[in-house]
């Protein structure tokens with residue numbers, strides 16, 4: 001981006017080109033707002049940020065009744081998004097929650113909690129015993145494990161969605177500017193200063209900087225209380241004979257020593273460059289000593305012990321897993337109540353942050369809500385649970 005090509009003003013300036021910033025840009029485009037500038041410090045949905053990768057789970061299987069309802073609303077909006085895109089952006093192949101049941105909610109909920117909420121809200125599911133799980137999928141559940149299978153869940157094709165948002169925003173005339181880090185927000189939210197020293201004035205600012213949002217908001221005294229968790233995921237090649245049988249799964253187990261017990265995986269949705277089927281799997285906890293407040297202090301290399309634990313789970317608890325072929329650390333932005341912050345912080349400044357491991361499935365709702373806030377409206381649904389003044393995020 002050449003400095004002399006920078007606009008001096010826009011009606012909306014969005015800071016951050018991940019899920020939140022891009023979904024907001026696309027939603028503003030659909031509302032007919034054309035004078036929008038999105039500033040991204042690196043490249044759109046880059047590999048060090050939280051929105052990188054080919055897939056994200058979507059589900060309504062939540063232990064929290066409010067999130068379950070909001071996930072249903074997001075799914076309605078995904079269907080509209082797919083109509084706009086003229087293509088499918090999600091694969092519906094179901095999701096298996098399986099594992100131990102104990103009297104505690106994890107950051108992903110729990111099997112009994114999700115069952116209660118799905119019963120209350122009429123979400124279809126199948127209850128499965130350990131032997132039924134083993135018969136149906138190449139998984140090796142322990143005898144005391146139980147499972148819930150939600151047939152209408154699946155995977156958002158996040159890379160496809162990102163490409164769709166970029167097309168939608170560019171078609172509306174939005175400027176999506178890469179390599180344009182913002183160094184400072186105007187105190188009144190009336191503009192931003194870039195690291196280059198350039199200034200862009202705006203009627204409205206949307207801060208969508210993921211784990212880095214704190215750095216821009218702290219000088220204004222507006223930073224919510226969030227932690228940064230480094231999260232490990234990897235691709236593993238699998239036996240081609242079993243490739244069609246892997247489910248999308250989430251395994252709940254109690255924490256034991258340094259094993260946080262929560263693991264997840266996707267079906268075969270892609271292949272390696274040389275054509276071998278692969279599954280994406282990850283660990284859904286971060287050891288306390290690796291959680292940080294300062295975003296740039298997060299480890300970026302996969303910690304050996306976490307890789308050992310993930311390998312141990314994959315090679316011992318699934319059948320047909322062959323080789324780990326790609327290993328990645330990506331950040332979670334975490335509130336202590338594992339819920340997001342989506343709110344107007346000042347009359348001219350709105351924020352999305354704290355997306356944890358949950359937010360992508362809510363993307364059309366997040367984008368639409370940010371676009372409404374930037375247009376001086378309220379979100380179309382009640383998002384009190386994501387407000388920035390709740391105790392869990394008040395600094």
Ligand SMILES: Cc1cc2nc3c(=O)[nH]c(=O)nc-3n(C[C@H](O)[C@H](O)[C@H](O)COP(=O)(O)OP(=O)(O)OC[C@H]3O[C@@H](n4cnc5c(N)ncnc54)[C@H](O)[C@@H]3O)c2cc1C
Nearest residue numbers: 016018019020041049050051057182210355358359360361
């Ligand atoms: C490993 C992993 C697995 C996940 N799995 C799921 C799942 O299965 N289902 C689900 O629903 N959700 C999932 N999530 C959650 C979801 O992906 C994230 O919550 C979401 O992508 C966060 O998007 P974001 O736009 O807030 O942040 P990011 O994607 O991190 O985007 C923030 C952007 O802001 C830019 N930026 C930062 N500072 C500045 C600045 N000063 N100036 C300009 N730009 C700046 C950054 O470079 C970055 O590109 C997962 C997340 C991770 C990490």
